[in-house]
Amino acid sequence: MVQLHENLDALKDLDVNMYIVSGDTPEEQAELYNALEDAYGKSLPFISDPDLKMIELFNMKNNDAAYRGYGLMDTEGNVVFNTINDLWGQELDQTVEEIKEEYEKIHND
Template structure:
């Protein structure tokens, strides 16, 4: 799959660093305190970001988004949905 992967939330960079190290993720974690990108990704809750995934095309247009608290546990299904969105 030809895609860039990022974790995005309104958590602080310090919180991201701790979580990234704790879970052993290798992709970048991005902090969006203003929630501008989170809103564009359709992942904005009432006061924080929600869990799920969003897919943007090469022009920065949102082409798929799904709120899902279990995207990590359901990584195979999530990966398949992302692949379909990129086709």
């Protein structure tokens, strides 16, 4: 998450709303949100998904937890792309490129 927040500008040209979704409680997320905001002057909003319903929608449920990764939904709420990748932050250039490619596919259809 640190790598993402250090490089949010890499995705600024995409017309998307970005969120961090996790099974953590709102209180746990608020703590992390505040720490990121203190460190970087901003933080992406968090969505608390303790029942893992949204995570399951993205096909990222791993028993009682979530895989790490990223995905895109269209304006109708349909998942159009998802990637499970525990190293997405360390591979941020590749991650950004994949997100941009998938975004372009959606907008060119």
